[in-house]
Amino acid sequence: MILDAKIPKGPLAEKWSTHKFNLKLVNPANKRKYDVIVVGTGLAGGAAAASLAELGYNVKAFCFQDSPRRAHSIAAQGGINAAKNYRNDGDSVYRLFYDTIKGGDYRAREGNVYRLAEVSVNIIDQCVAQGVPFAREYGGLLDNRSFGGAQVSRTFYARGQTGQQLLLGAYSALNRQINAGKVKMYTRTEMLDVVIVDGKAQGIVTRNLETGKVETHSGHAVLLCTGGYGNVFYLSTNAMGCNVTAAWRAHKRGAFFSNPCYTQIHPTCIPVTGDHQSKLTLMSESLRNDGRVWAPKTVELAQKLRKGELKVTDLKEEDRDYFLERKYPSFGNLVPRDVASRNGKEMVDEGRGVGSTGVAVFLDFADAIKRLGEDAVRAKYGNLFDMYYQITDENPYKQPMRIYPAVHYTMGGLWVDYNLMTNVPGLYCLGEANFSDHGANRLGASALMQGLADGYFVIPYTLGDYLATIGPKPIDGKNPAFEKTKKEVEERIQKLLSLRGTKTVDEYHRELGHIMWEYCGMARTEEGLKKAKGLIQTLRADFWKNAIVLGENEELNQSLEKAGRVADFLELGELMVDDALMRKESCGGHFRVESQTPEGEALRDDEHFAFVSAWEYKGDNQPEELHKEELVFENVHLTQRSYK
Numbered sequence: 001m002i003l004d005a006k007i008p009k010g011p012l013a014e015k016w017s018t019h020k021f022n023l024k025l026v027n028p029a030n031k032r033k034y035d036v037i038v039v040g041t042g043l044a045g046g047a048a049a050a051s052l053a054e055l056g057y058n059v060k061a062f063c064f065q066d067s068p069r070r071a072h073s074i075a076a077q078g079g080i081n082a083a084k085n086y087r088n089d090g091d092s093v094y095r096l097f098y099d100t101i102k103g104g105d106y107r108a109r110e111g112n113v114y115r116l117a118e119v120s121v122n123i124i125d126q127c128v129a130q131g132v133p134f135a136r137e138y139g140g141l142l143d144n145r146s147f148g149g150a151q152v153s154r155t156f157y158a159r160g161q162t163g164q165q166l167l168l169g170a171y172s173a174l175n176r177q178i179n180a181g182k183v184k185m186y187t188r189t190e191m192l193d194v195v196i197v198d199g200k201a202q203g204i205v206t207r208n209l210e211t212g213k214v215e216t217h218s219g220h221a222v223l224l225c226t227g228g229y230g231n232v233f234y235l236s237t238n239a240m241g242c243n244v245t246a247a248w249r250a251h252k253r254g255a256f257f258s259n260p261c262y263t264q265i266h267p268t269c270i271p272v273t274g275d276h277q278s279k280l281t282l283m284s285e286s287l288r289n290d291g292r293v294w295a296p297k298t299v300e301l302a303q304k305l306r307k308g309e310l311k312v313t314d315l316k317e318e319d320r321d322y323f324l325e326r327k328y329p330s331f332g333n334l335v336p337r338d339v340a341s342r343n344g345k346e347m348v349d350e351g352r353g354v355g356s357t358g359v360a361v362f363l364d365f366a367d368a369i370k371r372l373g374e375d376a377v378r379a380k381y382g383n384l385f386d387m388y389y390q391i392t393d394e395n396p397y398k399q400p401m402r403i404y405p406a407v408h409y410t411m412g413g414l415w416v417d418y419n420l421m422t423n424v425p426g427l428y429c430l431g432e433a434n435f436s437d438h439g440a441n442r443l444g445a446s447a448l449m450q451g452l453a454d455g456y457f458v459i460p461y462t463l464g465d466y467l468a469t470i471g472p473k474p475i476d477g478k479n480p481a482f483e484k485t486k487k488e489v490e491e492r493i494q495k496l497l498s499l500r501g502t503k504t505v506d507e508y509h510r511e512l513g514h515i516m517w518e519y520c521g522m523a524r525t526e527e528g529l530k531k532a533k534g535l536i537q538t539l540r541a542d543f544w545k546n547a548i549v550l551g552e553n554e555e556l557n558q559s560l561e562k563a564g565r566v567a568d569f570l571e572l573g574e575l576m577v578d579d580a581l582m583r584k585e586s587c588g589g590h591f592r593v594e595s596q597t598p599e600g601e602a603l604r605d606d607e608h609f610a611f612v613s614a615w616e617y618k619g620d621n622q623p624e625e626l627h628k629e630e631l632v633f634e635n636v637h638l639t640q641r642s643y644k
């Protein structure tokens, strides 16, 4: 099967404008005849729902939290990229495009990434107009800071709460439309399936999380904006509720899943302390603007620190190895996340790790405090320092933070074309849930940019093209496909509720997480991945025999909710392993130990792997079929990525 990404022809810089002109339009009077379902109201979904309603479509929006305000997007700390060049430091749309393609290790589409860079500038204007309080310089202009993989300052931020402020902007736009009657908002409602009629997505099946009521909803198109699946690893920086269910159920109805093995492991998180944890905490990448990453120069010194025989503040300057600055003098501490993570792991593997577990390195602000003063550092990063202090009981103004990589973001997701439509007509996917723009590694501050680009600036154009094609005739919610899909959802719920074994769903989730981290985490080998596949299959079979799910359907039942999500993770985990096994090269966040340069950097194999993998579901416990979308590079020359 040939996957058509529908990238417009013509020069890179003109593709999006040409495409916008060529897309079909829906006239204003007809827009109100179309119903659009938006699942997920984080930044991508909130922006999409508000913008489509503003255009005149009738929107039904869904989220599983009690308010769109609680979407995981709220957790985003460090900032959002845009090629505004306010700093006059050499930035441009082309440079943001280039950095993103290179940062993603040449595994993203040129056309998509250029469009992302192009609309990035509009996002900032849109958000400022909404009242998002971006940080400003003394003179009143918007301030910028730097993020990894870039040598310019293009990251707009609102202290360490950028996601929260952006979400407030999208949420107020959404609320305006709810008030205007153009968006009907369904909170505490979980989508559990997609309804396909004659090959097109025409509805969804949901469960009300408070009453257990299972319902169907019809629409001319369905947009999944349901976030990432990092929680397949159990421990991650993601909110506890993040899951893959919506995307996975769509996958089982025919939507291809792309690059599932591309996981971002963020270098600066508070290290794991033991099995009691269910969540990890990010220390934003913005901290690497001023924080310096280091490890003790020798194993002996590290041992002394671990045993408490030496205090970190007593370690002499010449006994510290600022390994990122040493190895990558051009980018220093601001190398991309995959590079920084691998180097941190290398220190720990060499025995130079610190902290009681030995699984951490330092992030040190002593120099910045000396240079700028404690107050200036507090003004920039105060909430992050407070968070660190509250979790570790160590004062980061007085001693370095201890950090270690943790699962943070998933570049994989549902395959979409340039219009953000999956291979199932009428089914779209936006934000972290799709695979589209980040290749094998996402640069910091680019997820918010992509989610808002998709929601505010891409889908409002591209959706109309499809709607105009199918016409405004009402969707028949009585079509038997709706009842049939609903029945299948109810049967699955009953199957889960019939599990009365002895092991909790959490135990299965934790075990799956261990397998994924050990064998499909920061470093992957053929042998390890093959082992992981067997382990996951055994764990999944055991889940359906021995798990315990308490309570009933007709009540608030978090045990049931969790069971459904973990069951999906148990299937997704195997696909991630298959994808990682198939991709025998290293690229970005996917590091195959067998494929590295003499210096230990990721070694790509462009001849055999310059493609997007797109997996087709073939039935329960059946191997999935791999389709390949070849990546064509006409503007950027593929080279070994270097940040030296």
Ligand SMILES: Cc1cc2nc3c(=O)[nH]c(=O)nc-3n(C[C@H](O)[C@H](O)[C@H](O)COP(=O)(O)OP(=O)(O)OC[C@H]3O[C@@H](n4cnc5c(N)ncnc54)[C@H](O)[C@@H]3O)c2cc1C
Pocket: 039, 040, 041, 042, 043, 044, 045, 062, 063, 064, 065, 068, 071, 072, 073, 074, 075, 076, 077, 078, 079, 080, 081, 162, 163, 189, 190, 191, 192, 225, 226, 227, 228, 237, 238, 239, 242, 243, 245, 246, 282, 284, 408, 409, 430, 431, 432, 433, 444, 445, 446, 447, 448, 449, 451
């Ligand atoms: C700690 C942290 C810090 C970060 N900081 C940054 C940063 O500084 N800059 C940056 O660019 N990126 C950052 N990121 C990444 C970024 O926050 C996310 O990628 C982005 O916010 C995802 O937005 P989204 O709209 O795609 O999904 P989400 O915000 O996760 O929203 C998902 C929505 O889908 C709904 N949903 C999910 N499944 C279902 C279902 N089955 N039925 C109904 N509703 C469903 C949820 O209720 C929610 O409304 C950070 C991530 C983390 C974890």
